[in-house]
Amino acid sequence: MEMDEIKYDIFKDGALVNGVSIKKILPCIATKGRIRLTMQLDSKLEGDVIPILASKYSPGKISLIPRKNILTLSDFDRVITFYPDGKVTMNNTRDQEEAIEIISGIMEKINESYLESKDGGPVGEDLSQKLSKIGPLAIYNCLPKTNCEECGEVTCLAFAMKLLSGESALEQCTPLSESKNNGCVNSLRDLLGEQLMKTLGWNG
Ligand code: SF4
Structure with missing residues (x-):
């Protein structure tokens, strides 16, 4: 459906991401009566942030495309995909409030991942290789x-x-x-x- 972008300020002093905007809402293809959303984080997910984020979930729940640095997470009974430019898509969702509740929890992990990448945490390429095995x-x-x-x-x-x-x-x-x-x-x-x-x- 056509909509004005809605911005949610989640954190005040997050290390990387603080806010998220809902840009588009469409009917979910997988489940009748649910919605799928396109969201935009207020920062890009560059460097090792995405692979480090991937390593915080059970390997069976994630699919990582190292070359494109795209992470798909199958959790919370839905599929959530993260792109390096900060775009996020989420399907099988009840409403906007539920989407924001779930993305807020993941944003906390994104900020942790960012700090770990700055602290010389696990190198993304290593993690991608490990995950593939x-x-x-x-x-x-x-x-x-x-x-x-x-x-x-x-x-x-x-x-x-x-x-x-x-x-x-x-x-x-x-x-x-x-x-x-x-x-x-x-x-x-x-x-x-x-x-x-x-x-x-x-x-x-
Ligand atoms: S050895 Fe195998 S069966 Fe025994 S506790 Fe460990 S995983 Fe389970």
Whole structure:
């Protein structure tokens, strides 16, 4: 629908983004009765901000195009796409208020990502490469592979799949805390890196 741009001031002193404008609202193609929106952040998402933001979500929820620096996040029961010029699209949304509530939470993570990129945080190219290698089998190969069920899953592979989709956390695999499985933890660290280990629920 045609509309005047609506600007929302979310933060006063965010490190990178403070406000967001809703530029366009259209009916959602995926779900009848819902809307899809085009929004514009008040700052570009340049440098390593997008890959660092990607690493704050479970790998199963994201799709990153490194060459174009475009991130698609499948979370909150919808698809949200971030572009380096600060454009954001979101589908399957109830109304503008819901869109602003969700984007505000993500803007906090964007500001954290920006600060981390300035602090010499994980380099975007490294993160993009890591993310491209992470799948259920890669995770499974780093687990104890005993199918002991202590995590609540019948097999280690089932646990790996739930981990990637964000439904399980690494710490639920309690055998990983045993010293005999230090090699597994090291392999996971090599595969995922510190940020993704944290994102996937490892505090050890
Ligand atoms: S607790 Fe760990 S080792 Fe046991 S089944 Fe789950 S993932 Fe496998």
